[in-house]
Amino acid sequence: xxxKIKVSNLYKSFGKLEVLRDISVDVQEGxxxxxxxxxxxxxxxxxxxINRLEEATQGEIILGAKDAGNITITDPxxxxxxxxxxxxxxxxxxxxxxxxxxxxxIMLAPVSLNKMKKAEAEQNALALLERVGLAEKANNYPHExxxxxxxxxxxxxALAMQPEVMLFDEPTSALDxxxxxxxxxxxxxxxxxxxxMLVVTHEMGFARDVAxxxxxxxxxxxxxxxxxxxxxxxxxxxxxxxxLSSIL
Amino acid sequence: MNFDFxxxxxxxxxxxxxxxxxxxxxxxxxxxxxxxxxxxxxxxxISRYRILRILSGTFVWVIRGTPxxxxxxxxxxxxxxxxxxxxxxxxxxxxxxxxxxxxIPMLFTPVQAGILTVALNxxxxxxxxxxxxxxxxxxxxxxxxxxxxxxxxKTMYKVILPQALRISLPPSVNQWIISVKDTSxxxxxxxxxxxxxxxxxxxxxxxxxxSFIYVALxxxxxxxxxxxxxxxxxxxxxxxxxx
Ligand SMILES: Nc1ncnc2c1ncn2[C@@H]1O[C@H](COP(=O)(O)OP(=O)(O)OP(=O)(O)O)[C@@H](O)[C@H]1O
Ligand SMILES: [Mg+2]
Numbered sequence: 001x002x003x004k005i006k007v008s009n010l011y012k013s014f015g016k017l018e019v020l021r022d023i024s025v026d027v028q029e030g031x032x033x034x035x036x037x038x039x040x041x042x043x044x045x046x047x048x049x050i051n052r053l054e055e056a057t058q059g060e061i062i063l064g065a066k067d068a069g070n071i072t073i074t075d076p077x078x079x080x081x082x083x084x085x086x087x088x089x090x091x092x093x094x095x096x097x098x099x100x101x102x103x104x105x106i107m108l109a110p111v112s113l114n115k116m117k118k119a120e121a122e123q124n125a126l127a128l129l130e131r132v133g134l135a136e137k138a139n140n141y142p143h144e145x146x147x148x149x150x151x152x153x154x155x156x157x158a159l160a161m162q163p164e165v166m167l168f169d170e171p172t173s174a175l176d177x178x179x180x181x182x183x184x185x186x187x188x189x190x191x192x193x194x195x196x197m198l199v200v201t202h203e204m205g206f207a208r209d210v211a212x213x214x215x216x217x218x219x220x221x222x223x224x225x226x227x228x229x230x231x232x233x234x235x236x237x238x239x240x241x242x243x244l245s246s247i248l
Numbered sequence: 249m250n251f252d253f254x255x256x257x258x259x260x261x262x263x264x265x266x267x268x269x270x271x272x273x274x275x276x277x278x279x280x281x282x283x284x285x286x287x288x289x290x291x292x293x294i295s296r297y298r299i300l301r302i303l304s305g306t307f308v309w310v311i312r313g314t315p316x317x318x319x320x321x322x323x324x325x326x327x328x329x330x331x332x333x334x335x336x337x338x339x340x341x342x343x344x345x346x347x348x349x350x351x352i353p354m355l356f357t358p359v360q361a362g363i364l365t366v367a368l369n370x371x372x373x374x375x376x377x378x379x380x381x382x383x384x385x386x387x388x389x390x391x392x393x394x395x396x397x398x399x400x401x402k403t404m405y406k407v408i409l410p411q412a413l414r415i416s417l418p419p420s421v422n423q424w425i426i427s428v429k430d431t432s433x434x435x436x437x438x439x440x441x442x443x444x445x446x447x448x449x450x451x452x453x454x455x456x457x458x459s460f461i462y463v464a465l466x467x468x469x470x471x472x473x474x475x476x477x478x479x480x481x482x483x484x485x486x487x488x489x490x491x
Contacts, residue, residue, distance in 0.1 A: 051395050085397035095392035099410045099487050109396035112406055141487050154392075161396060 003064045004029045004165055004196045005050065010059035012045055012220075019045045021220045022059075027165075029064070032197045034207035034228075037217040038243060043200040046217060047167050050198070051087045052080050063087070066164055085113065088158030092170040094150040096142040102129060102153045103138040106160045115161065128156035132186050148179030152186050159190075166190065168199040184210075204247065208232055216240050256458040260449050264466055267445035271470070274359060274441060275428045278366035282427065283420075285367060286374020293379055304375060311372035316365060317433050324361035324437040362434035362441075370427045377423060381416035382408060414485050421478040425471055432467075442466055 005027040012020035019042045027033050035043050048054040050061055052073060061073040065086060073083055097105050106125035110116040116124060129135050132152040142150055151171055158166060168187065172180040184206050191197055191210050201207060207214050208228045215225040216239065223239040224231065235241050292304035311319070356364065385408050393403040435444035442463055450459040 053391055053395060081394075081397045081399055083397075084395055087395070089392075089395040091388060091392060093386075093388050095386070095388035097389065097392070097407055097411075099414070108393075108406060109398060112402050113397055143487070157396070 002029050003027070003062075004031070005064070005198070006060075006062040007050070008060045008062075010046070010049060010061065011057045012042070012049055012054060013057045019220050020049070023217070023220075023222055025215065025222070025225075027196060027198060029196055030194045031212045032191045032195075032199065032210055033213045033215060034211035035198065035200045035215045035217055036202070036204070036207060036243070037223070038246070041218045042220045043217050044169050047089075047169050047198060047200055050165075050167060051084050051089055053089075063165070085109075085115070085161045086164045088161065088163035088166040090151070090154050090158050090166065090168045090171050092173050094142070094147070094154045094174070096150055096154055096157070098142050101139050101141055102134065102145070102156075105142070105153060106157045109157070110160050113161070121160070124160060125156070128159055129153070131159075131189075132156045133182070146179060147175045148182045151175065151183045155183075155186055155190070165196045165198070168197065168201070170200050170202065172201070172203060202247070204232070216243060218243060251458055252455060253458050253462070256455055256462050259453070260446065260459060260462055263445040263449055264442055264463065267440060267442035268466070268470075270359065270439055270441040270444075271428070271431050274362050274366060274431045274434065274439060278363050278431070279370055279424055279427050281363070281367035282370025282423075283374050285371030286378055289371060289375040290378040290382070293375060294382065307368075308372045308375050311368055316369055316430060317436055319368070320361060320365040320434060320437050323364050324356060324358060328356070358434070358438040358440075361437055362431065362439040365434070366427055366430050369430060370423060373423050373426075374420070377416050377419045378412065380419070381412035381414075384415045385411045414487075417478075417482055417485065421475070421482070424474060424478070428471060428474065429467065 003026055005025070007023055007025045010020055010023040011018070023046060025033070035046065037043050045054055049056045050073065056074050059074065063071045063073055063083060063086065065071050071078060071083055073080075096102075097108065100108065103122065103125045106128055107118070107121040110121040110124065111118055115121075126135065126138060129138055132155055134149055134152055134156070137145060137149060137153070142153070145153065151174075155166075155171075171187070172183050175183065180203065184203060187197070187199070187206070188210050199206075199211070211228050213225060214228050214231040216223040216231075216237075218239055223243075224235060224237040226236075231240070232244065235244060289304040289307060292300040293308075295301060389407055389411065390403060393407040394400075398406065431439070431441050432443035434441060435447055438444065446459050446463040450456045453459075
């Protein structure tokens with residue numbers, strides 16, 4: 001196994017507010033890591049630092065890129081757009097482009113970044129929609145889709161650039177309970193296909209069943225990490241016990 | 249008291265057809281130019297460069313803070329006068345360089361000065377309209393596009409603007425209407441538009457009441473057509489007809 005993402009001593013402050021403190025995480029290729037923790041603990045900020053939607057205040061994040069060796073994401077001199085092509089991101093609020101159909105949402109990045117010709121991107125989009133079980137929704141606009149369908153299109157859109165890593169920030173938190181399953185199923189399939197995934201989630205069932213490793217981030221620090229079986233049944237830290245009991 | 253609508257209808261109508269040409273021509277060119285100016289100025293005002301923000305902020309401030317009539321007079325009478333003083337012999341020089349004779353005493357024809365004035369006014373208001381439109385687009389849209397690897401420009405062009413322009417449509421229609429009406433002020437610098445034609449006619453014949461009612465009806469007709477077209481446009485561009 002090779003290292004896909006290496007976060008070393010990451011700090012992040014918003015003004016005086018220190019949100020992340022000394023976070024270090026290694027994610028191996030093909031690994032699924034679930035990040036859990038209390039609200040405001042810094043989970044989203046951590047994820048957003050990885051594709052530099054937030055600039056780290058201190059520390060280093062390295063992407064082990066397939067063809068380009070190691071890329072230091074936190075290095076201000078790199079072309080961040082090129083790095084983002086390799087890292088897909090899925091948001092809690094879907095953020096589909098409302099003026100484009102499902103298919104066009106997926107085609108936008110590959111076509112406008114000249115990664116694919118239009119016809120090729122269209123084939124790719126249809127294949128991805130098939131993969132997330134929405135082949136028949138290709139020509140529907142986002143407002144014509146249910147929440148679960150929107151999120152599945154958003155996943156397909158993130159996959160269109162053929163990323164090496166996928167980041168999920170609470171992908172099911174905005175969904176009605178009965179729609180959560182269809183999105184988790186897509187993610188589970190993606191994990192089974194070998195995608196490297198970092199998933200912020202409140203779905204403990206998913207973390208237990210799909211994650212290779214679970215990380216608890218609370219008050220800006222990693223409180224505990226470990227394999228899900230161990231983490232959930234036999235947590236070592238008091239902070240973890242407290243958090244787990246608060247959500248059960 | 250006798251009203252003489254029949255006479256006004258007969259005599260003023262041909263003059264208003266001439267005026268209509270100028271009203272429509274000046275309105276159209278000014279609105280198109282104003283929207284381009286507004287878009288550029290809006291990009292400047294949201295840019296990260298202070299100097300661009302200051303430039304476009306000043307532009308909006310001055311245009312909004314001064315009467316249009318003053319601006320029109322300034323461009324038509326004021327600017328050429330200074331040009332002639334600052335650059336003596338400018339007529340001769342320009343005539344030599346350019347393929348046509350230049351006569352700076354006026355610099356701009358009334359129509360040119362008129363278009364300049366209405367366009368800059370529209371531009372200042374469109375700056376604010378477009379900025380509000382861009383601000384109204386959810387910031388998650390920007391994040392989604394950027395996280396796909398799109399540059400700031402591509403994000404603006406492919407994701408933000410298509411949504412912002414739709415949001416801007418109703419206030420834009422409003423500004424189109426205002427700009428058309430603004431052209432009536434240009435009679436003060438002699439643009440032969442509807443208002444100017446009517447003023448001349450009414451002054452000559454002393455038939456004021458009927459003349460101004462008649463031209464008002466013409467404006468009402470033009471703007472009604474504009475409003476109907478705008479409604480059609482608004483339905484046509486909505487992707488989300490549910491709300
Ligand atoms: N752009 C910002 N400016 C200032 N403070 C911010 C900003 N973004 C996040 N914060 C603060 O950073 C802290 C961590 O926020 P973050 O969104 O990372 O938490 P989270 O663990 O994802 O919480 P949740 O489970 O509610 O999504 C919070 O206190 C939040 O208020
Ligand atoms: Mg969050």
